[in-house]
Amino acid sequence: MRTDPSILHVDLDAFFAAVEQRDKPSLRGKPVVVGGIGLRGVVSTASYEARKYGVRSAMSTAEARSRCPHAAYLGARFDVYRETSKAVMAQMRALSPLVEPLSLDEAFVDLSATGLTGLTVDDVHAIAEDLKAAIREASGGLTASVGAGTSKLIAKIASDLDKPDGIVVVPPGTEAAFLAPMQVTVIPGVGPATAQRLSMAGVRTVADLQQLDEEELVRQVGSAHGSSLHRLAIAADDRAVVSDRETKSVSVEDTFETDLLDRSLLSAIGDRMAHRVSERLQKAQLSGRTVTVKTRMHDFTTHTRSSTLAGPTDDARVIARVARRLLEESDISGGIRLLGVGVSSLADWIQDDLFTESEDPPLDLTDLPERPRERVDGYHPGQDVIHTQYGEGWVWGSGRGRVTVRFETAGTPAGPVRTFAVDDPELTKLVRQPPEDEPTDT
DNA sequence: TCTGGGGTCCTAGGACCC
């Protein structure tokens, strides 16, 4: 545990709404609500003027409209927010190389990485003052709230105490007493479900939590959560500030204005989502092995189905094909309100390296899994794709020197399922690279 | 007035391997 309050938590005030007010002077001083503006929309951010009417993040836009009909309701402009966020984060990085963004509008800054040591409460207060001024300058007038302390937990909670445009530095040594009178829900990770369980054990404040022994806590909320909560309650938090956290998954989802029942429509929507996921993977130079389809029923119950490929892919066609299969296996009776497609089990992957080496590289069939998968029933398990002169082939079973292939044209099965010996010259003849991977000058 | 979209982390059971 460090002894000076050298971790800052910086939180931009009503970020999305503030950007809109910055860009449209007519909105300044007025209630502004940013979020989904459709029938099933939800509020992302409400300006402080709108909060006076009880409008809050995560509230349905319909409810927000009834509470504050005269507010300006705006869809989110993420590109603009991203750009502003970048400028703000740059100011933090100018202060310290160790910055951990949590979202577009929030980050931890570790001042110990600046070489400054023995910082006092006043020192940190002054640094926060300067940072806020730099942020205001770089962002075209946005305000931020800053919390500081000896840990992430303390900094994060402190930044919430004097919003908007405030600074709270918690003196070292006072952390446990600082937390004690607060509700347990101030601890990040304690949401409604955990709060409910704790309340049944008579725990409402952090002071109550500090009294509870770890074993009892683990019984109530599980082992990982319980032991981390036990430590956080007494402000024992040595989590490091980490820049460059790895992306673990990439996904796209959409809630429909009305519940959808039509499988072919859903299939087409899923294809488009697969393409968007693929684009984002490629942009980030990532690829992944697990494809997940998410469905939400009319009653809001949510289901996921996933399938893990033999190797990583960022190919829209592969993602789309697996997603289509998973969707076919999903129950959509009664209609679904949401569909999502995602890819996880990510690996770094430099896309070009696979194909640019040789002129006409054959698919290396010896690289296919040795063991056949058990469920080879016509749809499983979509392990890899080959491309042929007349369509796309889907390798769906292999082993013992044999490969089973179903060919498709534009996603539709074309011709029978065929099985080849790995060294069958006809198979070798059929296997070609897709047109877009061929050198353009030949 | 029903509940977004993008994520992270944890749990639990079954398969499989040693």
Add this chain to the structure above:
DNA sequence: TCTGGGGTCCTAGGACCC
């Protein structure tokens, strides 16, 4: 011949965060 414990991978679901 029988029993078993641990580790890893996969799938599904849930809690939580901004």
